[in-house]
Amino acid sequence: MALTLRTLTLDDLPVFQRLVDASFLGDTPDDGAERYRDLFEPDRSHGVFEGDELIGGGGVQTREITVPGNGPHPVAAVTSVGVKPGHRRRGVLTRVMRAQLHGLHDEGREAVAALWASEAAIYGRFGYGLAAEFTRLSVPKNAAFRRGVAIGDAPVREVSRDDAMPHMRAVYEALRPDRTGWLSRADQFWGHQFADEERDRGGLSAYRYVKHPEGYAVYRVKQDWQERGPRGELHVREIAARTPEAYAALYRYLLDVDLIGELKFFTAADDPITLLLDDPRLALRSRSDALWVRLADVDRALAQRRYGSDVDLVLEVSDDFCPWNAGRVRLTARGGEASVRRVDEAPDVELDVASLGAAYLGGTRLATLARAQRVREVTPGAVAALSHAFLGEHEPHCPEVF
Numbered sequence: 001m002a003l004t005l006r007t008l009t010l011d012d013l014p015v016f017q018r019l020v021d022a023s024f025l026g027d028t029p030d031d032g033a034e035r036y037r038d039l040f041e042p043d044r045s046h047g048v049f050e051g052d053e054l055i056g057g058g059g060v061q062t063r064e065i066t067v068p069g070n071g072p073h074p075v076a077a078v079t080s081v082g083v084k085p086g087h088r089r090r091g092v093l094t095r096v097m098r099a100q101l102h103g104l105h106d107e108g109r110e111a112v113a114a115l116w117a118s119e120a121a122i123y124g125r126f127g128y129g130l131a132a133e134f135t136r137l138s139v140p141k142n143a144a145f146r147r148g149v150a151i152g153d154a155p156v157r158e159v160s161r162d163d164a165m166p167h168m169r170a171v172y173e174a175l176r177p178d179r180t181g182w183l184s185r186a187d188q189f190w191g192h193q194f195a196d197e198e199r200d201r202g203g204l205s206a207y208r209y210v211k212h213p214e215g216y217a218v219y220r221v222k223q224d225w226q227e228r229g230p231r232g233e234l235h236v237r238e239i240a241a242r243t244p245e246a247y248a249a250l251y252r253y254l255l256d257v258d259l260i261g262e263l264k265f266f267t268a269a270d271d272p273i274t275l276l277l278d279d280p281r282l283a284l285r286s287r288s289d290a291l292w293v294r295l296a297d298v299d300r301a302l303a304q305r306r307y308g309s310d311v312d313l314v315l316e317v318s319d320d321f322c323p324w325n326a327g328r329v330r331l332t333a334r335g336g337e338a339s340v341r342r343v344d345e346a347p348d349v350e351l352d353v354a355s356l357g358a359a360y361l362g363g364t365r366l367a368t369l370a371r372a373q374r375v376r377e378v379t380p381g382a383v384a385a386l387s388h389a390f391l392g393e394h395e396p397h398c399p400e401v402f
């Protein structure tokens with residue numbers, strides 16, 4: 001039977017939600033659709049049907065992402081992608097990806113799309129590049145800070161969710177313009193991220209909220225009573241602070257919670273905790289892919305961010321999936337600001353659109369991509385110059401999975 005694709009309606013949500021939950025090997029609770037109603041953007045969600053049966057789909061959240069040096073910009077935050085078992089490897093996802101990305105172009109919407117991938121081998125073929133990683137961190141309790149680390153004497157207190165939430169939002173909003181990779185969080189996203197329903201806790205405690213005048217932390221605990229004494233786990237959901245002192249004070253508080261053996265945190269790749277510790281080796285770290293970024297409109301996307309050094313180079317971009325991006329662009333950055341124009345001149349660098357997506361947030365080096373045979377230098381020195389210009393002040397980080 002022929003497959004058809006269309007955008008969804010609110011009436012499709014219950015069936016779509018069941019499809020997504022089942023794709024992720026989960027069960028849909030009775031109120032499953034209701035839970036996602038305020039996050040669901042039907043006209044930005046695509047479904048693929050065989051006859052009347054929804055067999056696959058994917059959605060977009062309309063959000064902003066902070067780009068290097070230039071604050072928040074619109075991003076199509078791709079989410080809820082799933083195809084029914086039995087219908088896989090027949091091109092259903094490919095149709096959804098095409099509808100999403102071609103739709104962004106045709107409608108002049110976001111120049112950039114981003115997603116978290118369930119499996120890292122899926123999205124490269126659609127032009128997504130690995131742009132941000134996260135660090136899986138584990139630090140033993142009471143790990144000492146280096147001499148000289150200031151934590152101040154401002155009170156650090158556990159408070160109720162109601163007390164914490166306005167403060168968290170204020171701190172997050174104050175930090176967001178400078179934190180590459182952070183997303184805008186409208187009311188419904190705050191509500192959803194910290195809904196804290198029992199079924200989402202994975203056997204851990206409810207969220208505990210910690211307030212510092214300049215920051216906050218949110219965590220759960222897992223109790224573990226062993227013969228040699230308690231070895232609970234403290235799982236940090238988020239730490240944010242307006243000053244380095246407040247950041248250190250919140251970490252200190254969390255590391256000293258009694259009955260805990262270890263602090264665990266999926267944090268930024270450049271979380272300064274290692275450098276705060278007297279013995280950096282106590283912080284066990286492993287890195288993994290977080291955000292995958294796709295430049296839906298190369299010209300607009302490249303002009304949206306700022307650059308760390310001046311460049312004036314011609315890039316030959318290949319992009320089979322979104323052919324309007326392919327061709328030669330001259331990227332000229334002066335004093336941080338960039339202009340991009342289509343040219344016929346000989347290229348200095350050849351690269352695919354996924355490499356530009358990977359480098360876009362300033363975390364993945366184009367020089368490394370060249371060593372991985374993703375980027376080809378034509379003019380000697382061009383890759384080093386381009387790579388340097390793209391680097392950000394800090395590692396990009398997305399503190400939430402969407």
Ligand SMILES: CC(=O)SCCNC(=O)CCNC(=O)[C@H](O)C(C)(C)COP(=O)(O)OP(=O)(O)OC[C@H]1O[C@@H](n2cnc3c(N)ncnc32)[C@H](O)[C@@H]1OP(=O)(O)O
Nearest residue numbers: 023079080081082083088089090091092093094115118121
């Ligand atoms: C942003 C997010 O929501 S991430 C969540 C993604 N969803 C999931 O992981 C849920 C479980 N998996 C699924 O629902 C499906 O397997 C999907 C969505 C990953 C893939 O859907 P399909 O319709 O099977 O993909 P489709 O047939 O379009 O595949 C296109 C290409 O990608 C490849 N591909 C698809 N899935 C995978 C995978 N998991 N790993 C590696 N390659 C893959 C296919 O082999 C195919 O390759 P080809 O072009 O060389 O032939």
